[in-house]
Amino acid sequence: xxxxxxxxxxxxxxxxxxxxxxxxxxxxxxxxxxxxxxxxxxxxxxxxxxxxxxxxxxxxxxxxxxxxxxxxxxxxxxxxxxxxxxxxxxxxxxxxxxxxxxxxxxxxxxxxxxxxxxxxxxxxxxxxxxxxxxxxxxxxxxxxxxxxxxxxxxxxxxxxxxxxxxxxxxxxxxxxxxxxxxxxxxxxxxxxxxxxxxxxxxxxxxxxxxxxxxxxxxxxxxxxxxxxxxxxxxxxxxxxxxxxxxxxxxxxxxxxxxxxxxxxxxxxxxxxxxxxxxxxxxxxxxxxxxxxxxxxxxxxxxxxxxxxxxxxxxxxxxxxxxxxxxxxxxxxxxxxxxxxxxxxxxxxxxxxxxxxxxxxxxxxxxxxxxxxxxxxxxxxxxxxxxxxxxxxxxxxxxxxxxxxxxxxxxxxxxxxxxxxxxxxxxxxxxxxxxxxxxxxxxxxxxx
Amino acid sequence: xxxxxxxxxxxxxxxxxxxxxxxxxxxxxxxxxxxxxxxxxxxxxxxxxxxxxxxxxxxxxxxxxxxxxxxxxxxxxxxxxxxxxxxxxxxxxxxxxxxxxxxxxxxxxxxxxxxxxxxxxxxxxxxxxxxxxxxxxxxxxxxxxxxxxxxxxxxxxxxxxxxxxxxxxxxxxxxxxxxxxxxxxxxxxxxxxxxxxxxxxxxxxxxxxxxxxxxxxxxxxxxxxxxxxxxxxxxxxxxxxxxxxxxxxxxxxxxxxxxxxxxxxxxxxxxxxxxxxxxxxxxxxxxxxxxxxxxxxxxxxxxxxxxxxxxxxxxxxxxxxxxxxxxxxx
Ligand SMILES: Nc1nc2c(ncn2[C@@H]2O[C@H](COP(=O)(O)OP(=O)(O)OP(=O)(O)O)[C@@H](O)[C@H]2O)c(=O)[nH]1
Ligand SMILES: [Mg+2]
Numbered sequence: 054x055x056x057x058x059x060x061x062x063x064x065x066x067x068x069x070x071x072x073x074x075x076x077x078x079x080x081x082x083x084x085x086x087x088x089x090x091x092x093x094x095x096x097x098x099x100x101x102x103x104x105x106x107x108x109x110x111x112x113x114x115x116x117x118x119x120x121x122x123x124x125x126x127x128x129x130x131x132x133x134x135x136x137x138x139x140x141x142x143x144x145x146x147x148x149x150x151x152x153x154x155x156x157x158x159x160x161x162x163x164x165x166x167x168x169x170x171x172x173x174x175x176x177x178x179x180x181x182x183x184x185x186x187x188x189x190x191x192x193x194x195x196x197x198x199x200x201x202x203x204x205x206x207x208x209x210x211x212x213x214x215x216x217x218x219x220x221x222x223x224x225x226x227x228x229x230x231x232x233x234x235x236x237x238x239x240x241x242x243x244x245x246x247x248x249x250x251x252x253x254x255x256x257x258x259x260x261x262x263x264x265x266x267x268x269x270x271x272x273x274x275x276x277x278x279x280x281x282x283x284x285x286x287x288x289x290x291x292x293x294x295x296x297x298x299x300x301x302x303x304x305x306x307x308x309x310x311x312x313x314x315x316x317x318x319x320x321x322x323x324x325x326x327x328x329x330x331x332x333x334x335x336x337x338x339x340x341x342x343x344x345x346x347x348x349x350x351x352x353x354x355x356x357x358x359x360x361x362x363x364x365x366x367x368x369x370x371x372x373x374x375x376x377x378x379x380x381x382x383x384x385x386x387x388x389x390x391x392x393x394x395x396x397x398x399x400x401x402x403x404x405x406x407x408x409x410x411x412x413x414x415x416x417x418x419x420x421x422x423x424x425x426x427x428x429x430x431x432x433x434x435x436x437x438x439x440x441x442x443x444x445x446x447x448x449x450x451x452x453x454x455x456x457x458x459x460x461x462x463x464x465x466x467x468x469x470x471x472x473x474x475x476x477x478x479x480x481x482x483x484x485x486x487x488x489x490x491x492x493x494x495x496x497x498x499x500x
Numbered sequence: 501x502x503x504x505x506x507x508x509x510x511x512x513x514x515x516x517x518x519x520x521x522x523x524x525x526x527x528x529x530x531x532x533x534x535x536x537x538x539x540x541x542x543x544x545x546x547x548x549x550x551x552x553x554x555x556x557x558x559x560x561x562x563x564x565x566x567x568x569x570x571x572x573x574x575x576x577x578x579x580x581x582x583x584x585x586x587x588x589x590x591x592x593x594x595x596x597x598x599x600x601x602x603x604x605x606x607x608x609x610x611x612x613x614x615x616x617x618x619x620x621x622x623x624x625x626x627x628x629x630x631x632x633x634x635x636x637x638x639x640x641x642x643x644x645x646x647x648x649x650x651x652x653x654x655x656x657x658x659x660x661x662x663x664x665x666x667x668x669x670x671x672x673x674x675x676x677x678x679x680x681x682x683x684x685x686x687x688x689x690x691x692x693x694x695x696x697x698x699x700x701x702x703x704x705x706x707x708x709x710x711x712x713x714x715x716x717x718x719x720x721x722x723x724x725x726x727x728x729x730x731x732x733x734x735x736x737x738x739x740x741x742x743x744x745x746x747x748x749x750x751x752x753x754x755x756x757x758x759x760x761x762x763x764x765x766x767x768x769x770x771x772x773x774x775x776x777x778x779x780x781x782x783x784x785x786x787x788x789x790x791x792x793x794x795x796x797x798x799x800x801x802x803x804x805x806x807x808x809x810x811x812x813x814x815x816x817x818x819x820x821x822x823x824x825x826x827x828x829x830x
Contacts, residue, residue, distance in 0.1 A: 090566070096751035099561050163774065163802070164630025164747060168661075194802070196638075196669030201662025204683075208661070249777045276630065280563040280751020282779035303629060306714040308753040331629070331659075 081113045084128055095309030095348045098284045101139075101318045109135055133345050140314055140341035145298065145323035147178075148269045153239040154187070156230065156266050160259060160294065161274035162286060163247030166302035168198060170274050170328055171244040172205035173336035174300075177326075178240050179211065180334075186211060187238040189229040191262070192246035193218035202244055209333060212236075222246070223261045230266050243268075250289035259294055270297045272325065275316060277304045283312035284319045291320045301339070302328035309348050384441040384473060388433045431459040432466055444470055536561075537595070541588045547580055551588060555595070563751050563779065565786025572598055600816050603785045611796045611810050614740045614768070615705070620698050622706045622731055622738040625771075626724060626761050627745035629712030632773035632799055634663065636745055637707045638670030639799070639807035645674055649704040654694035655680035656687045656727060657711040667709055673804065677701075687711070687723065688730040695734045708739070715760035728765050743796065745771045748781030758787045772810070773799030 085106050092102045112131045149155050157174070159167045171188060178184040188206055190213055192198035199215050206213035214229040226243050233241045245262070248255035263271065273287060273296045290296055299320075301313050304327045313324055324339040433441065435458030440447050447455070447470060456463040536558045544551040552573050559569045572595075579585075579594055615621050623640075625633045637653060644651045653671055655678055657663035664680050671678040679694040691708060698706045710727060713720035731739050744767040746754050761767050772781045775798050784795050795810040 093560055094566055094752055096753070099557055162749065162777070164632060166630060195666070196673075197662040197665035200665045201660070204661035249774075251778060276747075276749070278628070278747075278750045278753040280749065280754075280779065280783070281561045282563070282749055282777070283751075285778050286749075303714060305716075306628070306753065307716040307756060308751075312751065 078114050081110060081128070084113070085110050088128075088132055091349060092311060095311035096278075096280050096283070096315075097311035097348065098281055098315035098319065100284070101315045105135065105139065105318075129349075133349065136314065136345035136348065137341045139318050140344055141317055141321075141323050144338055144340070145325050146338075147174075147325060148297065150269045153237075154230070154233045154241045155239065155270070156241045156243070156268040157270040157272060158243045158245060158259075158262065158266070158268045159272050159274055159300075160245055160290060160296070161247060162249065162276070163195075165247060165274045165276045166328060167247060167274045168192070168201050168205070168244050169331065170272075170300050170302060170326075170336065171202065171242050172209060173328065173333055174326070175211050175240070175242055176209050176333045177336050179209075184240050185238050186240040186242055187229065187233045187236070188213045189226060189241060189243040190215040191222040191225045191229075191243050193220070193222055193225070194246040198244075198246065205333070212238075222258055223265055226262045227265045241266075250286050250293070256293050263294060271295065272298050272300050273316075273322070274300045274302060275312065277301050277310040277313065277327075278306060278308040279312040284315045287316040287320050287322075291322060296320065296322050298323050298325040300324070300326045300328065300336075305329045305335070310344065311348050313344060314348055384433050384436065384444055387473060387476075388430060388441075428459070428461055428465065429469055432456075432461055432469055435459040444473060537592060541592060544588045546586055547588050547591055551591075552577060559782070562782035563754075564782035565755060565790075566752065568602060568786040568789060572602055596816055599785065600813060603788050603812050603816070605789060605792070611769070611794050611812075613796060616740060620695075620703055620706060620735065620738070621740045622695070622698075622708065622735060623741045623743060624708045624710065624728060624731065624739040624765070625743050625745060626710055626765055626767065627712060628714050628747075628757055629660075631712065631745045631747040631750075632771070633657075633712065633745045634666050634670065634709055635802065636743075636771050636773060636797070636799060636807065637667065637709050638674060639804055640797070641670065641676050641705075641707055642674045642804045643807060644705050645676060650702065651676040651705045651707065652694065652698050652701065652703045653678045654691055654706060654708040656690050656694075656709045658683055658685050658687050658690060659711040663709070663711065688727050691727055691730050692734065695731065715757050721760065721764045725764050741769060741796075742767050743769050743771050744793070745773060746781070746784070746787075748772050748774045749777060749779040750781075750783065752783065754781075754783040755787055755790070758791050758793060762791055762793060767793055769794055769796035771795070771797045771799060776800045776806070 088109065089102055089106050092105070093099065097105075109128075109131055112135075113128050147157070159171050159174075161167050175186040175188055178186050188202055188211055190199040190202045192202075199218060203213045203215065214225070214232055216225050216228065222245060229241060229243065232238075243262070243266070245259060246255070248259075250256065271294055273290050275283060275287065279286070287296070287299070299313075299316055299322055301310065301324055304310060316322070317324055324341075324344075326336050327339050329335045329337055432455060435455045436447070440451065440455075452463055452466050452470075456466045459466075537555070540551065540554050540558065544554075555576075556569055556573050559572065560566065564572075575598055576591065576594060579598070580591060583594075585591060585594075613621075613623070625637055627633050634657070641651045641653060651674075653667055653676060655664045655667045657667070658681065661683075664678075664683060668678050668680070677697075679690065679697050681690050681693065687710060694706060694708065697703075708727075708731070710724060711720075713724065715721065728739065728742070742765045744758060744761050746757065750757070758767070758770070770784060770787065770793055772784055772795050775781060787793055788795065795812075795815075798808050798810050798815075800806045800808060
């Protein structure tokens with residue numbers, strides 16, 4: 054599949070780099086190439102990608118990444134931070150006029166989803182904000198567009214203003230405002246016909262409507278599947294009309310939606326809503342962070358990274374890694390590792406956040422039981438300091454004592470000791486391999 | 501003779517009107533790619549790595565599938581080395597040559613429709629929401645009507661508000677009948693009705709509309725499979741064409757659309773719509789190359805006669821028209 058996640062790609066690049074123990078500028082350059090590819094696959098506009106990569110590179114060769122134990126993840130984090138930033142951090146709400154009615158114009162290319170979005174927005178305004186919207190059928194061109202809005206109005210039991218398709222949209226819009234005032238509607242949503250941004254006549258028509266009705270919002274409706282052209286379209290609509298916000302539609306599809314990022318970056322107009330389905334309640338506020346993850350194709354790995362950051366002390370991790378390398382790991386270290394992982398949340402939840410984890414064979418059946426971990430903890434905690442540091446001294450009677458102390462059967466104590474022994478053996482082998490140059494990037498599970 | 505000239509000669513022999521209209525539709529597109537390539541060529545006298553990287557970027561901006569771009573640029577590099585070309589101007593010729601080559605592959609391009617000489621021809625239209633299925637059906641109905649064929653439309657979009665009425669308006673415009681049921685009814689049942697009606701009326705062409713659906717909606721894709729099965733069951737060999745309608749504005753996701761719809765309905769051809777905008781629909785090159793689905797028609801506007809048969813050379817020519825003319829002057 055072409056749409057490989059950025060995290061997967063970066064991971065691959067990192068595997069090559071990991072052995073070096075230090076990330077060089079050349080390494081960062083290679084990683085940035087992956088970032089660039091991933092963003093382009095997600096339809097992020099090339100110009101946006103270029104300036105973005107430049108910015109991230111600067112941060113990535115900086116101290117915070119180079120010094121990090123986990124430079125690969127640091128880079129991803131930098132990427133995600135910058136992406137979120139680019140998409141405009143905060144949620145942006147729909148305008149409310151000081152003097153009602155608030156007038157909203159819906160504009161965009163053909164087939165973007167304006168009519169459906171008009172219906173959804175009206176529904177949201179009524180349900181969530183207790184408003185009394187009037188829908189206006191100003192698309193006189195597309196066959197049955199008026200009928201479509203009227204049908205939606207009926208479904209929602211909301212009034213639709215129409216003068217048929219023989220009256221100019223400018224007149225329809227103007228009359229609609231009068232009507233709204235008379236009937237005390239506090240929102241007027243004008244559904245305009247889809248048009249190309251290069252169609253001068255039709256763009257003029259929108260300018261005229263704008264002049265007449267003086268809208269509080271001009272929402273540009275954009276299909277999330279749009280490619281590189283999204284920026285041209287958005288810029289053009291914005292230059293000609295002064296768009297106030299963007300609605301991104303069809304985000305329930307499997308597109309990455311990089312166009313969204315580009316539009317925001319180029320026009321600096323906030324994305325206010327996203328369409329998540331064909332039903333009338335499928336309109337949601339926009340979340341920059343979620344969008345960032347989606348564009349990177351990294352599932353929730355970002356929250357995982359954040360959790361790891363919040364809970365794992367880098368210094369301690371370093372020490373631990375050192376111990377693992379020299380195979381001098383004690384049961385105490387093991388316990389600490391467990392504690393850290395547990396701080397991050399239930400284990401199987403964590404696993405699910407990993408990109409590709411659901412595709413990994415066996416992982417699905419692997420039920421990680423939190424209870425089991427507490428048992429392991431209980432067992433280790435019932436050992437003496439000496440036992441924890443030198444588990445080889447734990448003989449049969451000590452095992453019975455530990456079992457009693459922890460309230461677990463002796464077999465479980467045996468199993469744990471055996472597992473620990475094997476883990477140490479494995480580490481030794483890996484270290485030997487490393488020395489022979491066949492480094493197999495050995496890492497703690499959470500690093 | 502340079503490739504451009506050969507191409508141009510070949511094309512001028514074809515109906516001039518078509519080419520003009522096609523070119524007109526692609527004007528914006530052409531300005532985008534060709535101005536950029538010309539600018540690139542002007543800035544780089546010699547061909548080097550940076551030249552190729554910038555070329556890569558220009559093609560990416562045309563939504564040409566990413567892997568296709570990489571492959572094209574790799575081949576270009578080899579060709580340039582093989583022919584020992586250093587002058588950047590000479591590379592332009594090869595760019596177009598390669599692009600056409602990549603699109604066509606080894607196969608014979610079949611961009612005409614599989615129309616039955618006698619008996620009913622059924623054409624099923626599929627695609628995501630808002631790409632132009634219904635409009636294309638209207639345009640195509642007009643085209644067949646003009647050719648003197650008896651045409652019938654099936655209102656298979658029983659889901660979207662106003663969809664049936666939209667098709668009915670097109671039916672009136674063109675002067676053909678529409679077979680429909682009420683909103684919310686089973687689309688497969690509409691198809692069944694339509695086929696019976698087409699038989700009874702001795703219809704030549706039945707054009708079947710379906711509701712737009714995103715390719716990742718499993719249930720909706722199943723529904724589409726069922727619609728197709730009903731048609732297959734009623735008429736052996738039908739549907740004779742399954743046309744996937746793609747919006748030229750769509751980016752990389754168009755490839756996923758093509759893959760999924762092909763899997764569900766065995767798509768036989770593509771209609772690329774909205775080429776009168778500024779988007780290039782370059783992804784069709786990758787789709788043709790990877791999935792072997794040819795483009796059969798392009799949509800160049802909202803009016804009845806804004807539909808053209810697709811010609812790959814014209815398409816690429818349209819993309820690079822600016823280059824050809826400039827090349828001639830030199
Ligand atoms: N500029 C331009 N607009 C087009 C073209 N083809 C279709 N449209 C417009 O695109 C919009 C959507 O077209 P429809 O035919 O309703 O699309 P659809 O695929 O049937 O949409 P759904 O049934 O809602 O999924 C309409 O406004 C059409 O007029 C084209 O080639 N160029
Ligand atoms: Mg339709």
